[in-house]
Amino acid sequence: MAQPFPYTYYACDCYDNNKPQTVAEAAAEEERDLDPRHPRSNYSLYPLEHLLYCEDCQQIRCSRCVTEETLNWYCPSCLFEVPSSVVKSDGNRCTRNCFNCPVCTSPMTTNSLDTSGDNAAPYTLACPYCKWSTVEIDIEFEKMNGISGQLAKIANGGRQIPTQKERDKERERRKELEARFRDRSALSPSEDSPTMDTWREDHAPSRDDLFSNLSAFYKTQIETTTASNPFSHSDINFSSPSAYSRIMNMYQSTNKRNKRDKPSPVREAASTLEGLSIHDPSTDVAAIERIKTEGWATTLSPSQRHAQTNPNIRFDTELRPLATLLCTKRSKRCRSCRHILSKPESKITSTRYKIKVLALEHIPRLSIRALPSYFTNPTQPPTPAAPHTPYNALKSGIPTHFLLHLSNPLFDPIRVTLATPSTTPGKVQSRITILCPKFEVGANTDVWDDALASSLSPIKHASQDLNQIEAGKIWDRGRNWTSVIVEVIPGFLDNVPGSGLGPGLGEKFALDEKKKKAKQEGEDTDDELDEDEDVLEIPIFVRIEFEADVNAEERSLGDSRGNKNEREKREEAFWTVVGVGRIAAV
């Protein structure tokens, strides 16, 4: 739709749409015309270039009806191939120096802040497009390389982030401290500990901290509660302490009763170190104050927020540079027969494909264009500079002619049958007539055949006398293409449904009056058009028949009969949607 007019979309009746249905449903499905306005059509219509073709199933394959397998991973920015083990451990982002701007998403560059001119430390990441840089979040780097490693260690504002291991250690240390404090306070409850207060005053734990605290808490809880389950797998290992204790138990009959003890259930987290965080309104109050003083510009737009690795932020000082997402090279298989439809070369810098079965090479290409006006109006002299029909302003109610052009990529001549609903579906109803819905298209033979045989060809083309707009006749034809005329009467935008040609003048006047009234009363008139409802799109059902050589595999079966030049009849059918133009408001 946003493609320039005219355009053509092809509908893929997807593999997984062919669910087992009742007979009645299936029949209804057959009967139904494709409605390009239906919201679901957006998911089944593709430009021809986007489609693959499965030669075994003899069907179009869209991105929904293929399965994809990742061949390799690479960073689109530095074109460095990332091994799968690294992807698993380090995630889906580039771990080298590639970053995108968190404000405008363009790739960032590493700049030196050194003014002496010899490019020395400190360095910053800066966006060449919007001039955002890590200086704004108080982050500077010591080295030019390994930016992501350095960035992981610095929080916004320049504070060091401890690594996961350090954090775990710190947590253990604090927990011990706390336990010791508890013991001590149990002995002498009056004594208050200064240690507790010192680390309470510390900054609020980040989301990551809370998560790792929680995760560690649950892990220890689960370990204590499931302990030495004598039938658990981990204890198969005979060197584990629980295995020893089990063996010991076998010889110690006195301990039997003890084993029936019910273990305590996993308890709740009780402190921040265990991941509990009591709601604290002070951060919210600070946020409100900040919005009040700094206004709109300091807050983040939804898209900026969602792009961040931690989307729960609000202000621009919390932004982090975004490490570039890795890309993958994927091979595609047909979902129903598992044949490979496309497989790129594994080298990152190569854009070539090992296997690529495109719909372009198997499906006739439909295209439409306006018929220059001098054909329809012979009195007007053909001027080369005449402005061609403006697709963006079709005139309601005036019959307009378009040339539907069908070219054949196959090496066999095809017979084509076109069908279209007489009026387009939707609110604006236009009348469509294909003047010659049945015709043949020649084979896609060698280009030279055409040139050599042109003098002998029974079809004469390019002579203007033959080109007449007449029902049942094709307009023109060439080696592997044929064009026919489509007559379109664009509908009225403020249409009365059903009439097809819009209301008469009187009616229209009355309608306008009504509308004005409704507007004055402030009612929500249903007359307004939705986005793109003024676009004239024609659904066309295409059916092609041709005779082709029998597939190699099938032929080998038939070889016993010795009939090598066996040909089989094939047919294909699919819906297309042709976007003709936008109807101008009267």
Next chain:
Amino acid sequence: MSTERKASASASASLGRSLRGATPRLTDLASTPESPRTPLARTATSFYGSPGGYRSEEEYIVLELGARFVRGGLPGDSTPRCTLSFGPEEQRRAGDYRQWDPGHSSQRRKRRRGHGWGQDHELYRLDVSQADLGLVEDKFERAMREAFNKYFVLDTKPRRVMLAIPPKMPHPLISTMLDVLFGSFQSPSVTLLSSPVVATVAAGLRSALVVDIGWAETVITAVCEYREVHERRTVRAGKLMSEEMAKVLNAALDNEADAGAPPANLSFEEADEVLTRVGWCKAKPRTTRRSTYSAARSSLIAEEFEDAAEAPEPTIAVPFPRHTPPTDVEVPFSTLAQPAESALFAPDTALCEFDDHEWPVHHAMYRALLSLPMDVRRLCMSRIVITGGGSALPGLKARILDELESLVSQKGWDPVRSYGSASARHERIMSQKRENLQLRSEEGEDKVPDSLGPDPPLPAGLQKPEEDPIDAKLSHLSLKNTPSASLIGGVIRGVDTLGAWAGASLVAQQRIKGIVEIEREKYLQHGIQGATREKEISVVPQRQSMGPAVVGRGAGDRASWTLGVWA
């Protein structure tokens, strides 16, 4: 041969379950907490100690489904890798690149005919009678394809899915989502988790009152010991808030515009952006008693808001690039708090005017707490977890907790709101009781020293219960391992959660089995109808001998599956 292998595979998979035996439900198996033990390593060796061939099946992806967003990522991460929305830009045809058109960002989108506010941005709505399930499937499939190809970038191994969905999701919708996950993405199994429960997990709690301020509704779920015990919903949620915000902004735009200009009609995108960027929520007005939440810490600033008598009222310049002509409007800062006020709390409406589905949030919470059994209420009221997209508004959580606290202090836990003509009698009874109690206690104190005389004995109900030292010791023993902080109850307290996605991520990371685990083969065979009617299925593996006989057992311990709370 292959069938044999399969049988052994499933048998050892079932054993694998006991290996991971991490669920609290396994606890009725024997264990000796005091004995030395090997920590359960993440890379536990498989059956017979050989490196497992089934490790691939153990890998999960974690999804959380909401009405407007899908979050997805890998277990063990604290934040999801992607948050995908379902706006109109995500629903365009392939090859339609108009959103990159320079002029596109300055065009206002019109709402589609017959579509409700923000309906273009929804993945699903709970009313499935008019929903086009095919369209839901298309949307979800496209989003999942983007998640897999762009954000997860996994290898080809199929992954199990942990799917956090709201409880009470309609079956047709569940079935649609499962179709996509099993069909297009070949997951070997999908585990359904209830989002309030995983939100509780992500708060580090076992019981909570989870208030999920979502898109179409606010769902209040009481979770006790990881189970949903009560649910209440109200339509006062994000959708209403953004609609109110649009009204406020339209009014502001009309104020600025010249006379005779057409009335402003903001699109959903604009209103939603303003709401999420600069929307806020006022603290509770100070007419009533100040409670802990507003008074607590650093409330100097809060007081400033409440006074609202600052000489020049602060304003925020909100840009409207899609308006014709594009303009910046100075919106008074206090009006940006109005939408949350009117949409969630509706202070101007009398209580009797609310219908059952539109109670203000704090009233709905109070009613939910009221209908809980007393001991569950005690647990839940001091573990209030406010989550969901709408709860990100600054100041909202404190306000809700404040309102709830004042409601409780006003009304107590008496389910009868008005005693009508009997109110005088009720008052009298209550005051009499109170007086009696006081009198008795005073008398008691007086009498204790010289209780030698033959006083009339106290009625049994007023006597101090006898303290049993053995009981005390037992309760002390049972609580020996629980720190005092996790015994708190009976006061209103808010607890922050990391959100349902993080909870599901934790659950997947600890390899905890869900009750509702749907295997691919079984689903494809029978669809969602294949679930058993029973809500509970024991996930505790039956005690099996470890001999070779197990290998031939076949189908494993999950012959049937259930839909649990969704059944």
